[in-house]
Amino acid sequence: MSSLFEPYALRSLTIPNRVWMPPMCQYSAAPEGAGAGAPNDWHFAHYAARAAGGTGLIIVEATAVSAEGRISPYDLGIWNDTQAQAFRRTTDFLKGQGTVPGIQLAHAGRKASTDRPWKGGAPVGPDAHGWRPVAPSPVPFDEGHPVPSELSAEEIRTVVGQFADAARRALDAGFEVAEIHGAHGYLIGEFLSPHSNRRTDEYGGSYENRTRFALEVVDAVRAVWPDDKPLFFRISATDWLAESGWTADDTVRFATELKEHGIDLLDVSTGGNAAGVRIPVGPGYQVPFAARVKAETELPVAAVGLITDVEQAEKILANGEADAVLLGRELLRDPSWARRAARELGADVHVPDQYHRSV
Template structure:
């Protein structure tokens, strides 16, 4: 029996298979006006196609908890009720296809206020719909990015509250899984790593202090997220730095901490917090980091990173390296990857009646 197409139950939610869609920014929301940050026809079509293709869990792109928490002016957000109503259309359709709808809650920190990737992804100033980024320390990500404003204690508490408010809205919008984005050099990751966090107060310095903001966010979200619904946390398991960075050992330690705070699965990625580093990218290159967490804790994990082939994905799960796989670019290329993989493995997966001729 295929490991890839076994259901997985976390708390009160059963995900029908282990083929999941990773969050991928589409940079397609309206940048200003009443539709700012609101999902539109593009987002519906993009997510609905992968649900019709048999994907077990779909996580939205990084969805900002505040306007200044967006990576770009074109990102999705969930800071107002109009956004909630637009998301309901998406979650209803995903659920109708047997797919579990999930949302990734995010704040971009010092990597905020940038252009769309196909326009170069450079920083945007106020004259180009940009804004002043916020961060744990006033350290720019690289030479292109602006120097962010260091957060005050009051601002930190406000952002923690914004994550909780976003989780409440996500529940109202029909999401069954919430994921906190603590990876890729965005705000929570910036607090975790000594590379980007040079604070000398209770939010900086020691491991305990640098992880405080992340724990505060998790606690605030878990307090409003129903006990029968799972909470995920996405982490960059390493900064890929030889020194003065977040490490794989830190990740294993933190995974155990997160579990005690009510996190149900760790979504294990890497990198994004330090510019100019060399990352040995290749098929499944991040899977060993997920495997380390799984071996060192009892927290379920999902693996991501150049997972493209059916046999590759099946082997990751069969070997016990992860509990699920998250596909990104491969699902952009092939929205029905799950259906094709099920056929190869002799497994069952949801097929819409309208597509019965494809079986």
Template sequence: MDTPVETPVTNALFQPYTLRSLTIPNRIWMAPMCQYSAEVFGPNAGVVNDWHFSHYTSRATGGTGLILVEATAVSPEGRISIADLGLWNDTQVEALRPITAFLKERGTVPGIQLGHAGRKASTEQQWLGSGPVPPERHGWQTLAPSPLPFDEEYPEPEELTTDRIQEIVGQFAAAARRALSAGFEVVEIHGAHGYLIGEFLSPHTNHRTDEYGGSFENRTRFALEVVDAVRAVWPEDLPLFFRISATDWLTENTEDEREGWTADETVRLAALLREHGVDLLDVSTGGLVPHARIPTGPGYQVPFATRVREETGLPVAAVGLITEVRQAEKIVANGEADAVLLGRELLRDPYFARRAARELGADLQMPPQYHGAAPHRAA
């Protein structure tokens, strides 16, 4: 059971955190995780439904400070799977408003991740195999900086022209406007996990010879153009996040530094993102190639976030096998990250924040409907 309301906050996880004018009530945040459950065809394609409402509102009732709604495509062809959410029309906006309203009512900050899947688009729902969807099953032509398929069974993507690149930049900005209209207070640009922005960043997937390929400056151009376009339409008083794979785990396993995106480049980009108006870096790793050797373990990605924070001053959120209350508390208390983003642990335990408050003796307000279960009440 939760501690009484009058108990003072005395630990790091339950200290509020302010970015621009927005104050997030605690440092336990929900990472974006695809549900692959939207309508696939017709006028309601990409629209949230009762599953999404239940999924997100239960974590808000559980005390999560910030919820980042799953990767939401800026265009139909930008969806990871055929059943992903989208924000390319107003029907999708209207359907999201009840979710953002409920989250705010419960004191949770609603955020959303905007993305384009690039060469990893047009896939089946995860529990049906996750492979590419063929044209006869309403699959579509994928897009990428270079015509390099994700894996052997994936089709070759179409190489983007500079005009198409600019069109996608505009789609990110339009989706950010819709996110604001839907009631979100944080927007995160998805530049991680081998999706389109990450494909531009890594020399492994970007073989272009124009102004979008080759040098670090050219490979980061698209990411910064998207950030600038979104920041231009996103309110000055609301924060903008960027999610990155700090490494695609190729260079770390080879002597050839040309193989992939590196932690050093992540630090360089983080400094630029800060200059371009990004308020927090959500630091993950991997996803660019299907068979990278990744040395996983509890908190294995946290050092990448810590390095960005220490070397650039940009606030960071850590993610990746953070599953225990004391582990999460240590990460924030020691200054390794400004917040923790929980993924699978919040799928297992939607009330993780309430459990953490009990364990740490923190104040976490209960919904009035649950006051009968407060610890000062009779059992």
């Protein structure tokens, strides 16, 4: 049997294959008004196409737990019930295609309030639907970025509650998997790394203090997320800053703690917390970080990062380097990648009745 098309069980959920779609922001929601942050026709068509293409799990893009937690004013949100109910159309369709619907719960921290990438991605102010970002410390992400407002201990507790509230709404919206976004230099990742966390209270300084906020979020979400449903955590395994940032050693140590707190799978990425860092990008360049977590801990992992080729993806799983692969840009290029991969490997995958002529 093909490793890519072997079902995968987590808690009571069985995902039909190991071809998964990672969160990829579409920057296509309304920035204000009654429909602010809610999914629309673009989001439905985008995710529906990948489900019809045979993708086993689709994790909906970074969805903000609060308005100021959006990366851009055009991001999805799930801080109110109107937004949650608007997701129902998508989650129902995905389930109808045999695809498991997941959602990434996120807060952008100091990297919030930026324009859409195709508009340059620069910080935006109130005249362009923007706001002042918040962070663990008043340290801007890069030159030209505003100094974020340092979160007080009380404000930190508020954000923890926002993650829990978002998880409740995600359940009501029909999602089967929730993922906490702790990667790419957004708020949780900012707390983890000494590069961005300069606090001197119980949330800064030592490794134990820097991981405190992340574990509080995990505990709060796990408390409201059903025991029979999986909870993921996305992490940047390294800041690519040698010893001055979050490291691969930290990730391995943290993975064990995440499992103890109820995380079922670690979605392993890298980078994003420091501007101007040189990253050795190449095919599968992040896979070794996932492989190390899998080899040294008992926490299942998913690998991501320039995984494009069917043989490459199959080999990652067959070699035991990861439990699943997340294909980002490749699924943007080819919504039916899973169906094509199944044909190449002689495996079975869901095909909509309307597409049987393509088999």
